[in-house]
Amino acid sequence: MEWIEVVMPIIKSIFLAIIVLIVGSTIIKFLIKVLEKQIQRSKLDNSLKPFIMSLISAILKILLALSVISILGVDITSFVAILAAAGFAVGLAFQGSLSNFAGGILLLTLRPFKIGDFIEGAGYSGTVKGIQILYTELVTPDNKSVYIPNGDLSNAGIVNYSKNSTRRVDLTFGVGYEADNNHVIKTLKDIVDNHPSVLDEPEPFIRLTGHGDSAVEYTVRIWVKSEDYWGVYFDILEQAKIRFDEENISIPYPQMDIHLNK
Known part of the structure; x- marks a missing residue:
């Protein structure tokens, strides 16, 4: 019968397509598992592995x-053309998302x-918690989550x-003009030398670096491990105040402009 001759090729195509879909899906799942194991064992950054x-x-x-x-x-050429046109339209609608995707x-x-x-970066600072495809999550020092x-x-x-x-x-310290220069440098050097987290190399820099309106400025530049930065920063500030008081090294009050109402 003529209708059988017409229908049979269609049925065969559908049957073959179903078989290819099932077998292809199984093969893809197997390949994904194998590749995932290989990628997990690789030295790639952990944030890059899920994206790949x-x-x-x-x-x-x-x-x-x-x-x-x-x-x-179905004609693949026509289908691809339709997909390309649809992709272009979607791309125009989601230009920002595509930019973020490319940025990712x-x-x-x-x-x-x-x-x-x-x-x-981008006006924010914090610890990187996650790098996603469209955004990066930072956790600020006061524990706020920022999505950039x-x-x-x-x-x-x-x-x-x-x-x-x-x-x-x-660090910069302002000291009164009446203070002895050698005394101030010796005191600052003693503070720096006695801090266990300050590195010997590069050598600490402690010099008089400026003459202000009411104070002489001394600059201290010291090297530390990155994780010790803030601890050393605040330790030196506190120790300088304590030692300056003990050594009678004056710290001038900042000048203030006083406006009287007439």
Whole structure:
């Protein structure tokens, strides 16, 4: 019968498409498991691994879908053209999201920072908690979660305070003009030398660096491990006040402008 001759090829195509879909899905799942194990064992950054797996999975599924559509007799060229047109329309509607997606790829590829680093960028600073495809999550020092679009972060200057193992602490102290220069430097040097977290190399810098209106300015520059930065910063400030009082080194009060009502 003529209708059987017409229907049979269609049934065969549908049956074959179902088989390819089932077998293809099984193979993709197997490949994903194998690749996931290999990627997990690799030395790639932990924030990059989920992105790579999701990208590979999406590509394999798209290829499988195109194969099934081709078996069903649909013109792939026309179908791809429709997808391209739809993708272009969606792209125009979600330009910001696409920018963030591209920014996420840049951040995950170039890796200017990693999870756990303390960074400053796009007007915010904090510890990196997660690097997602569209945004990066920071936790501020006062425990607030900030979600920065990757597009903004990738296009802005990024300061990574955790990148290097050491940092320099810069401090300036104002001392009265009547204080003896050698006495002040010796006192500051003693404070620095007795702090266990201050590194010997590079050598600490302690010099008179300025003459203000009511005070002589002394600059202290010392190197510490990055994780010790704030502890040393506040320790030296506190110790300087205590030692200056003990050594009778005067710290002038800041001058204040007083406006009298006439």
